[in-house]
Amino acid sequence: MLTIKTQRLLLRPFQRSDAREFARLAGDWAVASMTSDIPHPFDEAQALAWLKPARGEVRFAIEGGGRRLIGGAGFYRRPSGIAELGFWLGKPWWGQGFATEAGRAVLAHGIRDRRLPAFSSAHFVDNPASGRVLAKLGFTEVERIPIVCAARGYQVDAITYRLERQRALLVIAPADPALLERRRWRHWLGRIGAG
Numbered sequence: 001m002l003t004i005k006t007q008r009l010l011l012r013p014f015q016r017s018d019a020r021e022f023a024r025l026a027g028d029w030a031v032a033s034m035t036s037d038i039p040h041p042f043d044e045a046q047a048l049a050w051l052k053p054a055r056g057e058v059r060f061a062i063e064g065g066g067r068r069l070i071g072g073a074g075f076y077r078r079p080s081g082i083a084e085l086g087f088w089l090g091k092p093w094w095g096q097g098f099a100t101e102a103g104r105a106v107l108a109h110g111i112r113d114r115r116l117p118a119f120s121s122a123h124f125v126d127n128p129a130s131g132r133v134l135a136k137l138g139f140t141e142v143e144r145i146p147i148v149c150a151a152r153g154y155q156v157d158a159i160t161y162r163l164e165r166q167r168a169l170l171v172i173a174p175a176d177p178a179l180l181e182r183r184r185w186r187h188w189l190g191r192i193g194a195g
Helices: 016-026 044-050 098-113 128-136 165-175 177-191
Strands: 010-012 057-064 068-077 083-089 118-124 140-149 154-164
Touching (some): 016 068, 083 098, 154 165
Parallel strands (some): 083 118
Antiparallel strands (some): 010 057, 057 068, 068 083, 118 154, 140 154
16 A cells, blocks of 8 residues: 655545545535535545545545544546646645645656656636645646536636646655655766766
8 A cells, every 4th residue: 555755744545434534524615615526515425435546546645643634635647648636635734735745745656656747737716725736836827617516516617737747857856855866866977977
């Protein structure tokens, strides 16, 4: 089972035992209404069904201090190979940099371990905080389109983003010491004419 440790977080596979807390956190209207696929209300049975990733999906539970579930992050790999990044946090953990930290770790996994060529993502126009997270992760705006919001039950204007592999490599370096060390090694080899 893949787990990723960051400075403040642990990203791990969701477990059945997460369903109750997941339903409570993600089922909050303030959270669900900012996602495309989490309905409102959102009960434990729905959470259990949602926890089973579909083919091409990678989903992580985000644990904060004290091994407490605080959110989720992951990606869905499309047939084109491009992966769509998604993330959510329970409301008590908004505004503390956790989404950026988790997003950087998920990008590092996708780029380093899955060799993904690019990522896409989106946020509803009334959720500028997610746009700021995507900007910090190096994403650039592509277009505005309507996306169905399960919680609201209708289409909502959204802004789509894209992040190419080369730019992602620059963004994930702080989250990936092994990648950073390989870059230093290549730089050193280049300086002595061996690379």
